[in-house]
Amino acid sequence: MKFLFCILMLNVMVSFGQSNPKNFFVLSGPAKKWVLLHPLKAKKALRISLEAKRISDSIQKTNLLDGDGSGGKVDAFRHAFWMARLHQELGKSAARSLGKAHEKENYITFKENKLEDGVAPDEISSKMDLWNNEQGLKLINKGSKIPKSGLIFRVINAIKTGKMKIIKKDEKGNFLTCDGAKIAPKELIGKWKNNKCLVASN
Template sequence: MWPSGLTGWIAEQAGFKKEKVTEAEAKLLDDLQMRKGLLGLKELADIRQEALHIAEGKFEGKGGTDGHADAFRHAYWNAMMTQRYGEEWARDFATAHERNPTRHHVPVAMDLHNNEVGRSIAKANPDASPEQLANLVEQAVKDGKMVVIDKNDTLVSSSESTPGETRETKNKPWPTDNPGRDDDHDPGQPSATPDQY
């Protein structure tokens, strides 16, 4: 559970809620807090919240889990983190976030791919405004550069499936025993630190 210890108490006083994260994710968050303080953590939380909010308005709100809006959310979140903290830190953090071994390997593969597309968009457009990034990410979803999960639980290009015609995860949750994850584990000590801007 993160945050913990004194950092956790301070973060909770500032309005952060404890959540279950991987060990590597916690280390990256602790490092971010140490380098940038509570405002750094708030900024990261705001980026995550903005990605969620903007994704709800994309693709008529269809595919919020394992569909088009979800693909947009992950890519936009990673694009914004890349602009703010650098590509390496955004990659380490997003990958650590996806390493929870109770998550099924198919949606994890979707998220990892879409996260990478978002980071690539930010890297190619370093001076883009948040609105421009959102437009670029939305176009990437429409152009099939992202992946979604179809009704057969298969990853497909985002242009091969119509928004709203993807997996109904809310009605059919993924299993949590996940033999497909095999030896997947926490990635360990992070190698990146947030860029200082």
């Protein structure tokens, strides 16, 4: 049994293109579980994840969307494009389960009082991500030959037609309730549940 586990770990390391097993053990529990369940897909998943971040960062610097990578349209793009590309190359089930593992990881990050991309994770952000993940999965099929540029256009179009969700903010970037009241930053500290509001992306 121990030998089989070592072989599995070797496959995981090769999949991630890493020779140092310590790199695996720094992953969160949900991420480790996903890798162990999908050892042959882990390398592609890592490549696609880095690709989605790189493309999102590039779009954030343009005027295609709102430039908001934390709760805004760029955030929605990152998740939807990530899921679409994972679906295209790995299949819907593996893609969806990786997205759910990431959200479980965010809850762990919250419990440890850490930040995700410079912002404290919370329930509304997780709901937003899961919604946008599902919309991304709908935009393509496994094995589709649509080029990345075409997929980028599909995701942006879905955002502009209101199929994605974003968190309601004012023009200064302050979070708002569904009634339009400004939420004081101190009201958000250390709270998984809060009064932030999800709205359509258009």
